[in-house]
Amino acid sequence: MSELRPLTKAEAQSLGPPDWKHACHALLYAPNPGRLFGKIPLRFAVLMQMRFDGRLGFPGGFVDPRDISLEEGLNRELCEELGPGAASLHLAEKDYLSSHASEQPQRVVMHFYAKQLSLEEFRMVEEGAIQAKDHGLEVMGLIRVPLYILRDGVGGLPMFLSNTFIGNAREQLIHALDTLQLMPAEQLQKAVRIAQKRH
Ligand code: GTP
Ligand code: MN
Ligand code: MN
Ligand code: MN
Ligand code: MN
Ligand code: MN
Numbered sequence: 001m002s003e004l005r006p007l008t009k010a011e012a013q014s015l016g017p018p019d020w021k022h023a024c025h026a027l028l029y030a031p032n033p034g035r036l037f038g039k040i041p042l043r044f045a046v047l048m049q050m051r052f053d054g055r056l057g058f059p060g061g062f063v064d065p066r067d068i069s070l071e072e073g074l075n076r077e078l079c080e081e082l083g084p085g086a087a088s089l090h091l092a093e094k095d096y097l098s099s100h101a102s103e104q105p106q107r108v109v110m111h112f113y114a115k116q117l118s119l120e121e122f123r124m125v126e127e128g129a130i131q132a133k134d135h136g137l138e139v140m141g142l143i144r145v146p147l148y149i150l151r152d153g154v155g156g157l158p159m160f161l162s163n164t165f166i167g168n169a170r171e172q173l174i175h176a177l178d179t180l181q182l183m184p185a186e187q188l189q190k191a192v193r194i195a196q197k198r199h
Pocket of ligand 1: 023059061077108166
């Protein structure tokens, strides 16, 4: 696992080419009034993807020299990986959450964003995803994150957190669920504890 260092956005932006590459990823979410089996509150729909390398991660990617800003790069990557439903998302500076620097296996600064959608907008992204340029290539499919713990005590978020994630995507997910208050803090802590014990 790579060492990760939290950075302010200003610090992060002082790390320039050719030494450092920059990547931006985003968590898209929508309030979800639905209930699983008519009973268990779903709380929010939260979007992640199965990557080409078999790891879970968020949509997004490397910012190229052709992108005039981090957000421009992020929006380009979202269009490539999510397809036509992402064209109107327009993530902006106000959606920025955090930056981390990683030195291994290469020097990358990873920026993280989050944006709330309506459930209809969220579903439009899901429906457009199989039209995406990278569908079946970089992206093997979209998934929703289960934000509950089933009665067996492990099903749901604890099992989900036991998957393998790219970079610090797992920490990004846990931190976002906490700060955006997408589930009760004590449930989230419990899920993280259970996932830890299974290791
Ligand atoms: P290419 O077009 O093939 O280069 O891929 P990409 O531009 O889509 O890049 P990718 O999404 O693979 O991410 C670029 C870098 O960020 C890689 O070094 C990954 O390790 C890292 N990364 C990928 N997904 C995530 C994520 O969800 N969270 C974090 N923190 N890092 C990620
Ligand atoms: Mn990409
Ligand atoms: Mn990507
Ligand atoms: Mn890549
Ligand atoms: Mn790319
Ligand atoms: Mn690509």
